[in-house]
Amino acid sequence: MNNPVQESQEQTTPWTILLYYKYVSIPNPEQFAYEHLKFCKSIGIKGRILIANNGINGTVGGPKEITDQYVQHMKSNSLFADMEIKQSLGPTTSFKKIFVRYREELVTMKYKKQLDPNKEAGTYIEPKELNSLYESNEDFVIIDMRNDYEAAIGRFKNAITLPMQNFKQLPEIVEKELMKYKDKKVVTYCTGGIRCETATALLKDKGFKDVYQLHGGVHVYGQEFPDDYWEGKLYVFDERIAVPINTPENRKILSNCVHCQTPCDDYINCTNVQCNKQITICPDCRIKWNDGCSEDCSKKPRPSTVRT
Ligand SMILES: [Zn+2]
Ligand SMILES: [Zn+2]
Structure with a gap:
């Protein structure tokens, strides 16, 4: 007979999520980004990594064996050996793909001079x-x-x-x-x-x-x-959109549903793809407003039905 507890545990084993950054001059960052993407694909880690002339920033995740391999790989590179890599647990749906992108600067700001x-x-x-x-x-x-x-x-x-x-x-x-x-x-x-x-x-x-x-x-x-x-x-910049911090019994909700003003902190993107505005919307209003942010947007067809 199956052990249902065992089975459900296997299905919900959370991912390990790694979060890290380091300001450091990276030689040939574009080449490095290319090679890093190849490495990430070879071990199967998912998430987003930004590589710039002045550093690296990433949020990646996967089963613990994979994230351990990733950490080991980074620690073996003298540029990142001392980098702090924060670990937490997250759902297995946290990231669907791997993106490794080159950008000129790690954090972009319109300012008269470059700060170090x-x-x-x-x-x-x-x-x-x-x-x-x-x-x-x-x-x-x-x-x-x-x-x-x-x-x-x-x-x-x-x-x-x-x-x-x-x-x-x-x-x-x-x-x-x-x-x-x-x-x-x-x-x-x-x-x-x-x-x-x-x-x-x-x-x-x-x-x-x-x-x-x-x-x-x-x-x-x-x-x-x-x-x-x-x-x-x-708030996080990936498929999760927002992660809870407070324990469930002490949970505080600071924002309201855009339509009915009841306390709500569930973000979705407006159903109208041309609008795509991020809104906090309660379950009742999601149905009533067809996931739209306004009267106009709620009349637009859902993305999945656009082509029918
Ligand atoms: Zn509402
Ligand atoms: Zn809208």
Whole structure:
């Protein structure tokens, strides 16, 4: 007789997800990207990797045997031997394909000069130090360095969020929104830490004096302290769209359904492919509005029926 427990465990064995970045000068990055893609395909790992002249950034996943092979491969390369690779568990549907792309710069920002995070970034603050700061009487501001749609479904308590749709806009937004904090103690955070490397270098270049960045980002903080000062979900740039951080019994929902305003933090893309806007929409409204963001969009045929 089959053992149903055993069977269901086999079917749901989660993937190991790796998240990493390093600012380092990569010689012949385009060639490296080409070879790295070949390697990834040979072991069967899935996800997204960005390779630039000034570094690497990746989120990849697969069964543990495969991610272990990947980690070993990276550690054997002297450029990445000391790179921190964060591991977590995720569903087996996290990534469908592997993308390895070359881009000129790791994190793109419209600014008058090139900043070197290895020399100019803010000081790391660890998750437990951030908790101590919250619990102290010290005056500080915590700034969310992510885009507005990311902060909408999850953010740190009392965080300042920015009207930003793309990280490229950060220099103008700092100028408009953040200069009033330049003499305060400032802590920044982002998903896994990479954007804060550049963001804190920018703040310091703008004259901010006391600048810290959350080491490992929300990703690491949430693994250590799921229910302390983080509220809501963590937006991610892959098929998962958002991952829970809070434990189910302490779950907080910060956003609302676009149509009926009930608390909801499930993102989908609007059914109208020409619109494709990302919206939070509740199960009832998904049916009522045919997965559309507006009256107009809800009348458009679904993508799967476009050609019929
Ligand atoms: Zn609704
Ligand atoms: Zn729409």
